Amino acid sequence: MPKVTFIQPDGTEQTVEIAVGWSVMEGAVRSLVPGIDADCGGACACATCHVYVDPAWAAALPPKSDMEEAMLDFAQVVAPTSRLSCQLRVTSDMDGLIVRVPVSQH
Amino acid sequence: MPEQIVIIGAGQAGVQAVESLRREGLTGAITMIGDEAYPPYQRPPLSKAYLLGTFSRERLFLKPDNFYREAGCDLILGTRVTAIDRAAKTVALTDGRSLPYDKLLLATGTRVRKLSCPGADLPGIHYLRDIADVDGLQDAFKPGARIAIVGGGYIGLEVAAVGAKRGLDVTVFETADRLMARAVSQPVSDFYAAEHARAGVKLYLNTSVEGFEGTTRIEGVRAGGVTHETDLVLVGIGVVPNDMLARESGLPCRDGIIVDSNARTADPSVFAAGDCTRHYGREGIEIRLECVQNAIDQAKHAVLAMLGRPKAYSEVPWFWSDQYDLKLQIAGMARPTDRTVLRGDPAARKFAVFHLRDGVVVAVEAVNAAPEYLVGKKLIADGASIAVERLADVSVPMKQMAQ
Numbered sequence: 001m002p003k004v005t006f007i008q009p010d011g012t013e014q015t016v017e018i019a020v021g022w023s024v025m026e027g028a029v030r031s032l033v034p035g036i037d038a039d040c041g042g043a044c045a046c047a048t049c050h051v052y053v054d055p056a057w058a059a060a061l062p063p064k065s066d067m068e069e070a071m072l073d074f075a076q077v078v079a080p081t082s083r084l085s086c087q088l089r090v091t092s093d094m095d096g097l098i099v100r101v102p103v104s105q106h
Numbered sequence: 107m108p109e110q111i112v113i114i115g116a117g118q119a120g121v122q123a124v125e126s127l128r129r130e131g132l133t134g135a136i137t138m139i140g141d142e143a144y145p146p147y148q149r150p151p152l153s154k155a156y157l158l159g160t161f162s163r164e165r166l167f168l169k170p171d172n173f174y175r176e177a178g179c180d181l182i183l184g185t186r187v188t189a190i191d192r193a194a195k196t197v198a199l200t201d202g203r204s205l206p207y208d209k210l211l212l213a214t215g216t217r218v219r220k221l222s223c224p225g226a227d228l229p230g231i232h233y234l235r236d237i238a239d240v241d242g243l244q245d246a247f248k249p250g251a252r253i254a255i256v257g258g259g260y261i262g263l264e265v266a267a268v269g270a271k272r273g274l275d276v277t278v279f280e281t282a283d284r285l286m287a288r289a290v291s292q293p294v295s296d297f298y299a300a301e302h303a304r305a306g307v308k309l310y311l312n313t314s315v316e317g318f319e320g321t322t323r324i325e326g327v328r329a330g331g332v333t334h335e336t337d338l339v340l341v342g343i344g345v346v347p348n349d350m351l352a353r354e355s356g357l358p359c360r361d362g363i364i365v366d367s368n369a370r371t372a373d374p375s376v377f378a379a380g381d382c383t384r385h386y387g388r389e390g391i392e393i394r395l396e397c398v399q400n401a402i403d404q405a406k407h408a409v410l411a412m413l414g415r416p417k418a419y420s421e422v423p424w425f426w427s428d429q430y431d432l433k434l435q436i437a438g439m440a441r442p443t444d445r446t447v448l449r450g451d452p453a454a455r456k457f458a459v460f461h462l463r464d465g466v467v468v469a470v471e472a473v474n475a476a477p478e479y480l481v482g483k484k485l486i487a488d489g490a491s492i493a494v495e496r497l498a499d500v501s502v503p504m505k506q507m508a509q
Contacts, residue, residue, distance in 0.1 A: 022165065030170050039402055041148040041168075045426040045435055047480070067433060070476035073505070074484075 002095035006033045006051075009103045018090045024099065025049040025085035035101035042086035047071045048105040053081040054098035061088060076104055108208035108412060109134040112197055114187050114351065115213035116140025118149070118398055119380030121168050122405035123211050124179045130413050136179040137205055139197075141186045144237055145171065150398060152240050153264040154428050157247070158271065163237065190355040192373055209412045212352055212363055212371070212378040213405065216345035216396060221256065225318030231339040234261055246338045249273030254327040254336040256315050258285040260427050261342030263298065267429040270305040277308040277336070279315050279329045289425070291440060291459050294471050297452045301430060345396060347382045360384055362394040368416040369408035377412060379404035387439065388420040389468075399424045422486045435476070437483035438469030447497045449478060458482065465491040477504035484508065 001017040004024055008014075018027030028036040028049075037048035044067050053061060058081040064072070068087045072078055085099065111127060113120045116138050124136055140146070147166040155161035174181045186200045196204045218233040220226070232243045247253070251274050255262045258280030269276040278285075284295035285302075299309055310329060319326040319333060326333045349359040357371050358364045362384030369377045369385070380401035387393040400423060407419040427434040432455065440446075440461040450457030458478035461469035466489055470482030481504040485492060488508070496502055 026165060029168075032170065032173060032176070040398060040426065041150060043150065043426055043428065043433075045433070046424075067474070067476055071480065073477065074480040 002090050002092060002097070004028075004090070004094070004097045004099065006036075007098065007100045008035060009101065020090055020092055022090055023086050024051070024088040024090060024097070027090065028085060033101070035105065036085060037105045038086060040086075044068060044071060044084060044087055047075045047084060049085045050075045050078075050102055050105060051083055051085045051099040052079050052102065053083050054100070055081055057081075057097055057099075060093070076106070077102060107132065107134060107414075110206055110208045111136045111211065111412070112205055112207035112209075113138040113211045113213055114190075114197065115211075115215055115348075115380070115382070116142070116146045116181065116183065117213060117215050117380065118146065118168065118401035119213035119215075119405040120211070121146035122402045123213065123379065123409055124174070124177050125169075126406050126409040127412075128177050130409055130415075132409075132413065134208070136177065137182065138174075138179055139182045139185055139187055139199065139205075141184070142236055142238075143184050145169070145174070145181060145183065147237065148398075149236070150426075152237065153234055153261050154268065156237075157234075157240050157243070157265065158268045159244075166237065187351055190351055190376075192355050192357075192376065195375060208375065210376045211405075211408055211412070212376065212382060213380050213401075214348035214351065214378075214382045216347050216381045218341070219344045219346050221315070221341055221343065223315060223317045225320065225324075228318050228320045228324045229322070230320070230324030230337070231318060231341060233341050234265065235345070243338075243340065247272065247274065251275065251337045252335065253277070254279065254334060254339045255342065256327075256339060257342040257344070258282070258309070258311070259288065259342055259344065260286065262340065263302065263429055264427060265340050265342065266302060266307050267305070270302075270307050271430070276306070277310070277327075277334060278302070279310045279313050279327070281312070281314045283312050285309070285311075286427075289436065290434070290471050291446055291461070293446070293448060293452060293457075293459055294434070294473065297457075297473065298429065298432075298434075301432065305430060345381070347384075347394060349382055352376075352378065352382075360392075365404075367407075367418040367420070368411040369404050369419065370411055370416075377408040379408045385419070388422070389439065393439065395423050397423060397425050422483055424483060431474075433474055433476075435472045435479040436470070437479060438467075438486040440469035440471075444468060445494070447494050449498050450475060450500055460497050462492075462494065462497075467492055467497075481505065481507050 016031035040046040313330040347362040363378040444461035458472040467485040472479035
């Protein structure tokens with residue numbers, strides 16, 4: 001299974017395996033990664049699963065949908081590589097992905 | 107600090123309470139009791155991706171199994187609480203056990219409202235509330251099958267959308283003169299009626315179901331004086347709160363367990379959160395909310411109150427529904443007397459309806475319009491007044507609306 005590394009604001013790293021087809025958010029929740037609230041469970045309805053994708057990876061990911069783009073526009077402290085992790089569907093090409101968790105989702 | 111917390115109900119509110127109790131520093135024991143066979147799971151996908159078959163069961167679970175171990179939560183499943191003894195501070199379980207508590211959280215949720223018309227117990231008539239319901243529906247939910255849906259609310263219409271997508275022959279019967287009448291305004295109802303019709307769903311508004319026909323199983327629905335042949339029926343006519351345990355223990359209930367803005371019942375040791383509660387909403391009006399947001403937020407407030415740090419609950423409620431490729435997002439609570447403002451064009455399948463009361467934004471319904479929803483939610487929380495012309499003007503970006 002592809003491995004994804006989550007880096008907390010304090011630098012703590014956690015690398016978790018996520019099944020192909022699952023979202024990065026689901027993998028984080030499944031492995032109890034702190035800071036990914038995902039209140040709506042992945043419906044792209046709450047913007048509480050925001051992550052910063054490592055710049056080296058940003059271009060390799062599938063583009064944002066209009067809905068994700070719009071939801072992100074209003075998330076807290078948005079950066080150029082911000083994504084909603086519920087919209088990032090894991091593929092085998094994403095093995096080694098690194099994302100950073102924001103200080104707060106609210 | 108309490109030593110012994112018992113949570114009745116293993117759903118969204120219950121699991122949020124477990125998480126928040128530990129996050130807020132509770133060191134005492136937590137026991138959570140659920141009557142279903144499964145650990146806490148998400149209900150929203152049941153009538154959407156899970157029914158469609160694109161979302162496996164294991165993805166429904168809100169937490170992995172080790173969450174409960176690591177949180178020191180004793181999760182008792184497939185078990186009901188039969189009584190609460192508030193004097194002795196114990197709860198009795200169907201397995202004969204009696205559990206003591208210092209603080210008790212009622213997170214018992216709701217159950218489906220059942221039809222009682224003739225033939226309502228015929229095989230082939232389904233309801234949709236839990237995993238077992240959807241699994242039970244799946245066998246007959248096949249391309250070409252005729253499904254009659256009773257109730258044009260969220261559940262009925264989400265099932266209609268999935269059914270149309272899966273190639274079923276779908277008919278919806280709704281008593282009211284428009285769809286989702288309890289949840290959305292007229293323009294949104296009309297828009298969704300057109301979308302369902304376009305997908306081939308037959309809609310009968312102003313039509314009550316009088317009964318079901320069939321010898322050994324469902325064969326027809328009698329509605330509006332006409333019998334419609336069908337292979338299966340899905341009933342989605344709302345839910346009723348599970349407040350029986352609370353009522354039997356003498357706690358005040360009125361279509362829901364009455365709680366204050368700190369999720370406290372009349373008993374200082376007993377709290378309640380989620381769909382099962384009736385509380386004074388942020389507008390000071392008694393309300394019972396059926397949504398993920400309320401389950402999460404009220405559980406968080408219940409935990410703070412349990413730990414002696416009460417904080418009044420005033421979050422803006424939010425809801426969503428997925429039908430076809432349309433995302434409906436709602437924030438706030440509208441009333442029929444509110445002034446409505448349409449922003450955008452429903453024909454473009456991207457628009458929002460804002461609701462204003464005395465010039466203040468109190469609710470927004472957004473279809474494929476995340477900026478309207480998100481900014482709207484913030485405007486509601488802030489109690490902002492925005493000129494109607496400005497709200498309706500799509501050349502003014504939502505981001506600038508608050509400025």
